[in-house]
Every structure is written in C-alpha cells, then in structure tokens.
Amino acid sequence: MNIKMEMEPGVPTYAALRDRLRAEILSGKLPAGARLTTASLVERFGVSQMPVREALQSLEGEGLIEIAPHKGAAVLPLDVSRVRNIYDLRGALEALLIRLAVPNLSNRAMAQAAALHDRMKAEVASGDPADLFSLNQQFHQLLYRHAENTEAFNIYNRYASLLGTLRETYGFSKARANQMMDEHQEILDALRAQDERRLVTIIEHHCDGAKLDMLALMQDDKQHVHPSLRDNA
Amino acid sequence: MNIKMEMEPGVPTYAALRDRLRAEILSGKLPAGARLTTASLVERFGVSQMPVREALQSLEGEGLIEIAPHKGAAVLPLDVSRVRNIYDLRGALEALLIRLAVPNLSNRAMAQAAALHDRMKAEVASGDPADLFSLNQQFHQLLYRHAENTEAFNIYNRYASLLGTLRETYGFSKARANQMMDEHQEILDALRAQDERRLVTIIEHHCDGAKLDMLALMQDDKQHVHPSLRDNA
C-alpha cells in the first residue's frame, strides 16, 4: 500500500502520514498503547524512513504519541486524568488571555463576538447545534487573539484543538449547551464593563464547567470502549 | 569546517548543531533577523541537509527562530515585548501548578524546598550568589512537579529555561535577589498553611516582580547592544 497514490499534489508525504495517523488515533483505530514502529509504517505506506520519522515527531509535539529513545513510539492514552490536565492547562491560559485582551478589544471585535454568540443561541434554541463546536471555537479565538501574546495564544490553540476533537466525538450535553450560552452572555457583559476580576472568575467557572461536563461524558462511557467503536456509533 | 570533528560520540549531529546554533543566538552572535539558510549551514558545518533541517525545526519549537515556508529560517527577536509575553505565560502556568501541587506535597518535599531556600538565603547574604539562578530553578521545579500535570509542567519548563538563559546573561539585580528571598519565605509559609488563595496571590506577585526586574534590566541596556557584545562584558 502506497500512501502517495491517494495524495493530492503539494502535500508532503510526512504531512499526509501525520494526518492519517492522527485520524486513526483520535478515531480509536489505533488505541492507547499501540506501538508505532518505523519499520511497519515504512512497509505499510510504502515510503522511506525519513517522512515516517518526521510524522511521528510531529505527533509527539501534538501530545498524541510518546517516543521513547531506542524503544519506539506508542500512542498515549487520552484518559480521564490526562483530559483533566489539559482542561486545567487550557483554563489557566484562557484566564490569562482574556485578561490581556480586555484593553485591546475594539468595538468591532465586540460586535463580532456578540454576533457569534447570537448564532450559537439560535442553534441551541433550534435543537440542532450542528456548528456549535466550531462557532464556540471562533468565539474564544476572536477574543483571545486580542491578547497579543503569540506564545500563549499558540499553546492555547494547540490544546483547544485537541479538546475540540474530543468534543466532536462526545458532543455537548444538552444541559452544558444551555449553561454555555449563559456564561458567554456573562463574558460579554463583563467585557463591556471591563471588569477584569469578574471576567477571570467567569472564565474559570466556564472552563471548569466544560471540564466537568466532558469528564462526566467520559465516565458515563462505562463500557470503556471508544465511542467510535460502539454498536450504536 | 566540520562540526563532527568536535563531537563527543553518542551525540547526534542534529543535536550538536541545535545546541551550537542556540548558543550563538542567545549570545547575540546571531542577531534577531539573521537568516539561516540550509545551504549555508550545510557548507559551514560540513553535514548534509537532513540534520540541518532537524536542528532548525527543533529551534523553531523552542521559539528561537521562525521558519517561513519557502522563505527560510530567521532568528526571532527576544525583545521587551516578547519577554513580557513569556513572563506572563510562565506566570499563568506557575499559578496553576502551585495550586495543583498543594494537596500533593509531602513533608519530605517541603523539607527539600526549605533546604533550597536556606542555601539561597546564605548565598544572597554572602554577596556572591553564583548558584542563585540554578537553585531558584530547582526550588520551583521541585514544587511544580507535584502538580502532577505533565502537560503544564513541560511547557513551564520550556519557557522557564528560555528565561533562565536570559537571566544568566543579565543576572539578578541586588534588590530583586533580596525581594525574592522574602517571597520564597511567604510561599513556604502559605504552602504549610495550605492557603490556596494566598498562594496564588503571592505567586502572581512573585512572577510580576521577576518580570519587572528583567524588563528594567533590558531597558537600562540603553545602547541596545547585546550584553555579551559590550566592552565591559
């Protein structure tokens, strides 16, 4: 099997490989603990060692696999304790970013945020929140971009997209979606009032809510089987 | 010139190259904006393209250079605004880590932290704080390790070591060293009392103090010349 048969031109082999492996990990096809040896990947995808190595290093940077020197790569578990860690990390970053953003937010940015909020409310009310996940990401990114702290913003984005993929798998609980809307409204109000202290309190509460909802969804998954592999999936 | 002539066995070429380039960037020999073309590095160090590419990617991951697709790599400025960003980021991480660490700290860990604190006080009192920088790093790492949040801890370490290198260049101001000792004492007291709220307040103040001291040292450097290149260096 040669991965290049199905490659669009312009996409480097290592990127195609990375995306492919990432999808397999997040879908559960490659479960936690699965070993990824260079040799097997070289054979499986019909490429040489270098692009395989680069793809693996990239996935290690994303936190999806772990490369132990002279032992090879293995898929990391995305279990409850790691998910909690990542939510805590993201929460700390969000508290910083929103605080730094306050003085930089323009009226135009505020209007855009309010517009996104309205679209989300409409979706939740309609009972079909198909884009809720994407809109929510846009909402937070829009605000945090104004913090003008590239370092923190980049790290936030890396982990937000990891958690985003989890969300796409598990979805939002109905209660959480409603609560989210209320909290977004509070965030917008506090931003207008430029009330930093309240803002940090709200954001921390917002992040904790997201964390607890996700952890509950994961715990409820009593069969300990990845959602994509369940019968009703 | 071949870098391998001066390489200890067991150290891969890309690692030697990475370390060498990092040192040149941080020492100011490669100033902000300097372009690092693969071709010139291949020629200069007598190696092939692959290790050069890996070294550059690694430095990009550390935030020292920027690789623009099809335009090549360039040294990023480590200027006042970026340093401020990184201090803010590190501060947010420290607040999180200390909060998470509180319930996990053992008596043994507390004793070790207190011992490090005593050694630092002795150094500052003696007027020759040669190891202050390293002891300070050990002090904070010891505490934050107990947060048991690998993700946050790793990112903290990455940026702490970058700022550490800056500190090695600029040193501590005398006033800052004394203030640091007082703040460490407060941290130890609050840890013993398991007073989370106070702890976060102190840590934030501690990080802000470090940031302001460093920014002042950088601003004072009126000639806008890297310290290592000054006459009196």
Added chain:
DNA sequence: AAGTGGTCTAGACCACCTT
C-alpha cells in the same frame, strides 16, 4: 550478541517565490 531503533549521506526531484 542479536535485534531494534535512530541517524546520516548523497543525490535527485518537486514546489513555490521572484523576475
């Protein structure tokens, strides 16, 4: 001492930016 994993070279080729 195998066996596995990690890295390097040399040359070729492809993709994108600049004229």
Added chain:
DNA sequence: AGGTGGTCTAGACCACTTA
C-alpha cells in the same frame, strides 16, 4: 524561467536495549 527552499529515497552505519 531561474533560483531557492523543501522533501524523498535507498542504503549504510551507529547506538542502545534485551537476552
């Protein structure tokens, strides 16, 4: 179209782990 930068291959060699 030319130049630069980016990537791939194939094969070789080195280093570490395991038995």
